[in-house]
Amino acid sequence: MAKTPVLTPQADDFPRWYQDLIHKAELADNGPVRGTMVIRPYGYGLWERMQQDMDARIKATGTQNAYFPLLIPQSYLTREAEHVEGFAPELAVVTHGGGKELEEPVVIRPTSETIINEYFAKWVQSHRDLPLLINQWANVVRWEMRPRLFLRTSEFLWQEGHTAHATYEEARDFAAHIHRHVYGDFMRDVLAMDFVLGRKTAKERFAGAINTLTLEGMMGDGKALQLGTSHELGQNFAKAFQTRYLSKEGRQELVWQTSWGSTTRMIGALVMMHGDDHGMRVPPRLAPVQAVVLAIKGDDAVLAEVRAIGAALEAAGVRVHVDDRTDLPFGRRAVDWELKGVPVRVEVGPRDLASGTAMLVRRIAGGKEPVATGALAALVPAVLDEDQSLLLTQARARRESRTADVATVEEAVEATAAGGWARVPWAALGEEGEARLAEHAVTVRCLVAEDGSVPEADETPGNVAVVARSY
Numbered sequence: 001m002a003k004t005p006v007l008t009p010q011a012d013d014f015p016r017w018y019q020d021l022i023h024k025a026e027l028a029d030n031g032p033v034r035g036t037m038v039i040r041p042y043g044y045g046l047w048e049r050m051q052q053d054m055d056a057r058i059k060a061t062g063t064q065n066a067y068f069p070l071l072i073p074q075s076y077l078t079r080e081a082e083h084v085e086g087f088a089p090e091l092a093v094v095t096h097g098g099g100k101e102l103e104e105p106v107v108i109r110p111t112s113e114t115i116i117n118e119y120f121a122k123w124v125q126s127h128r129d130l131p132l133l134i135n136q137w138a139n140v141v142r143w144e145m146r147p148r149l150f151l152r153t154s155e156f157l158w159q160e161g162h163t164a165h166a167t168y169e170e171a172r173d174f175a176a177h178i179h180r181h182v183y184g185d186f187m188r189d190v191l192a193m194d195f196v197l198g199r200k201t202a203k204e205r206f207a208g209a210i211n212t213l214t215l216e217g218m219m220g221d222g223k224a225l226q227l228g229t230s231h232e233l234g235q236n237f238a239k240a241f242q243t244r245y246l247s248k249e250g251r252q253e254l255v256w257q258t259s260w261g262s263t264t265r266m267i268g269a270l271v272m273m274h275g276d277d278h279g280m281r282v283p284p285r286l287a288p289v290q291a292v293v294l295a296i297k298g299d300d301a302v303l304a305e306v307r308a309i310g311a312a313l314e315a316a317g318v319r320v321h322v323d324d325r326t327d328l329p330f331g332r333r334a335v336d337w338e339l340k341g342v343p344v345r346v347e348v349g350p351r352d353l354a355s356g357t358a359m360l361v362r363r364i365a366g367g368k369e370p371v372a373t374g375a376l377a378a379l380v381p382a383v384l385d386e387d388q389s390l391l392l393t394q395a396r397a398r399r400e401s402r403t404a405d406v407a408t409v410e411e412a413v414e415a416t417a418a419g420g421w422a423r424v425p426w427a428a429l430g431e432e433g434e435a436r437l438a439e440h441a442v443t444v445r446c447l448v449a450e451d452g453s454v455p456e457a458d459e460t461p462g463n464v465a466v467v468a469r470s471y
Contacts, residue, residue, distance in 0.1 A: 006335060009277050014221040019149070021271055025280055025339045028149050035147040035154030039264070042340060043150075045288040046267055047157065051137065053190050054159060054262065057182045061174075063133040063161060068115050070139070071106040076114040079240040083113065086207020090142035092154075108141040113208065113233070113259055116162045117241040124255060126246045127166055131174070132255075135161040150268030151225070151471050158263035164243060164255040171256035172211075172232055176454070178260045179213040179230040187227060191266065192283040192391035193217055193273055194399050195227055196466055197454050198446025203434060206259075210234035213454065216445040216466065218399040219272035222419035224445045224468035227269055230260035268471075273395055280341025281364050283391050284384035289342050290319045291380055293358075294333060296349030298326030306348050309358060309376060313346075316377040318384070338363060343387055344380055365390055403466075409433050413440045416469050421445075426463040434465075442467055 006024065008016040022028055027043035030036070039047065055065070071094065077084040092108040095101060109115070116134065124132055137159050144154045161178065165171040180197060187193040200212040209231040217227050237243070238254040247253045274281040284290050291313055295306045303324050310322040321342075323333055330347075337345055345361040352358050357370040360379070364387035371379060402420035406412050407428060415422035417440075424433075426447055434444050449455040450462040 007277060010220060018272060021275060021279060022149050035144045037149050037153050043267060047264055049286050049288055050266060054186055057186055058135050063135045065136060066134050067136050068112050070109055072109050072115045074105045074107050076118060077107055080208050080237055083208035092141045092143050110140055110142045112160055113237055117237045117243055120164050121241045121243040124164055124243055124245050127248055130164060130166045130245060132164040135159055150264055156264050158261050160261040163258045168256045171258050175213060175230045175232045175258040183215055183228040183262060190285045191270060192388055194392060194395035196446060198448045198466060199454055200446060201434060201444050206231045208233060208236050214446050217269055217273055218421060222402050224470040225269050228262040231258060233257040233259055274391055279339035282341035284343045284388045287343055289321045290384055291344040291346060292321045292323050292337050292342050293346045294323045295326055296330050296347060299350055302348055302350060302353055305353055309346055309373060312377045313380055316381055318380055343384055409436045412467050413442055416442050421466060421468040423464050423466055426465045429465050437467055441469055443470055
């Protein structure tokens with residue numbers, strides 16, 4: 001009889017494969033309230049690594065971390081009409097506290113533009129106070145009707161940046177820098193993710209923004225996932241909250257603003273972009289554990305050897321874990337590490353010990369080979385570099401091979417139904433075509449220029465719409 005697979009095969013049921021993997025790789029569990037999640041230590045370890053790298057990149061722009069309250073007076077949200085309208089269906093509202101009905105309901109933050117602007121208006125007085133660059137790492141709540149772990153949950157973790165500038169150009173350029181060089185560089189260089197950089201259409205724009213820049217990635221099933229966004233807010237919130245500064249010329253001026261965010265959704269993207277039927281494949285630069293050294297049997301000499309190999313790899317700069325739990329079957333342990341996507345396994349048993357070798361198993365490139373134990377400390381870092389590059393190459397090849405250039409709405413719908421993306425001239429599509437695509441559950445993920453760069457405006461001649469079904 002054929003062995004029952006550990007995971008539902010992707011080709012049989014991609015959503016079920018995803019749910020299987022989230023649970024069996026011990027990334028997260030469903031929380032007690034519908035739409036919430038409990039992030040388990042291995043999943044949270046991935047988030048911590050993401051946080052550390054992203055935080056350094058954010059601070060390199062001159063941005064400082066702060067923290068703002070979880071509870072926001074409901075009246076704050078109503079001060080920017082488009083913003084409150086965009087978030088109204090997702091709001092969680094607190095009406096009672098301390099056993100009494102509150103005089104004014106408070107909203108659990110869905111995002112913090114309004115409360116942060118309340119304080120920006122106090123903190124900004126002069127042009128000398130600008131630019132004001134603030135970021136916070138926090139949780140937010142957006143009531144989700146169709147939850148899916150990491151992808152859409154009612155509560156999720158994120159960073160949200162908020163800035164105020166003296167001019168439109170400064171704000172525009174800062175939003176673009178975050179888009180390309182904080183988010184883009186991190187996702188490409190650390191997460192090995194392939195993506196398209198573009199701008200959202202007016203329909204898909206963040207509520208209250210004048211422009212939204214996005215990174216869109218293709219998942220293993222051909223659907224799109226928004227990986228992060230950076231928004232030009234113009235002066236909309238500045239007008240609502242009267243955030244003004246005294247210019248060098250002695251005039252009271254409204255500030256120009258940005259906001260930008262990335263979330264624990266990146267963990268879901270990591271699973272769906274790089275995972276296969278055997279589990280996750282974690283990029284080596286991200287992996288909390290880059291190499292695991294497994295003792296096949298509880299022989300004293302074997303245990304001493306795996307610990308020595310672990311020490312040698314650690315000295316070579318590899319994040320290593322020694323698995324000497326020989327009271328558990330070796331096969332079960334190997335499958336668990338494979339599910340978790342640890343890039344390299346080094347397996348040692350009595351036969352390996354006798355031959356002076358260890359079995360090197362590569363999770364990303366695949367395959368296994370015996371390697372002299374003395375060569376491991378030099379070989380493993382090189383293997384990790386190779387496999388980091390391979391993940392990005394594979395993800396890019398998938399997107400390019402499954403993206404069709406088309407001329408009509410009908411052709412775009414056909415291409416996305418076949419499990420891919422389509423590129424269609426925006427001039428031939430427009431808002432009417434965008435609405436027709438929506439009838440088939442297809443959205444314009446972003447607009448790009450003819451050369452693939454980010455266009456300066458929605459209606460720049462030659463703009464191309466990238467369309468797809470999405471998560």
